[in-house]
Amino acid sequence: xxxxxxxxxxxxxxxxxxxxxxxxxxxxxxxxxxxxxxxxxxxxxxxxxxxxxxxxxxxxxxxxxxxxxxxxxxxxxxxxxxxxxxxxxxxxxxxxxxxxxxxxxxxxxxxxxxxxxxxxxx
Numbered sequence: 001x002x003x004x005x006x007x008x009x010x011x012x013x014x015x016x017x018x019x020x021x022x023x024x025x026x027x028x029x030x031x032x033x034x035x036x037x038x039x040x041x042x043x044x045x046x047x048x049x050x051x052x053x054x055x056x057x058x059x060x061x062x063x064x065x066x067x068x069x070x071x072x073x074x075x076x077x078x079x080x081x082x083x084x085x086x087x088x089x090x091x092x093x094x095x096x097x098x099x100x101x102x103x104x105x106x107x108x109x110x111x112x113x114x115x116x117x118x119x120x121x122x
Contacts, residue, residue: 007038022036022037
């Protein structure tokens with residue numbers, strides 16, 4: 001048996017239009033034509049074994065994404081609820097502060113003018 005890392009020379013026939021596409025993709029990935037074809041063949045032969053795992057991973061990712069979207073919606077509702085409660089508490093605080101200030105202030109005394117106006121009504 002030969003070493004699996006040892007490369008063997010193979011002669012194949014590829015249509016010209018496909019070969020142009022291979023050359024274009026090889027140039028884009030900065031590889032030689034044979035290097036690019038070797039990589040494609042390796043990924044294709046290994047890809048069949050890992051397709052089931054990839055599908056399983058994808059389904060797990062979709063489930064995780066759906067769960068995170070639901071959690072995000074719940075958190076948005078929680079934030080909105082907290083903002084509403086904050087506004088209510090601010091109103092209550094303002095009302096209580098006004099009442100406390102009013103209690104702390106001395107009662108206004110009637111001015112002489114108001115007393116005179118009171119007597120004038122007769």
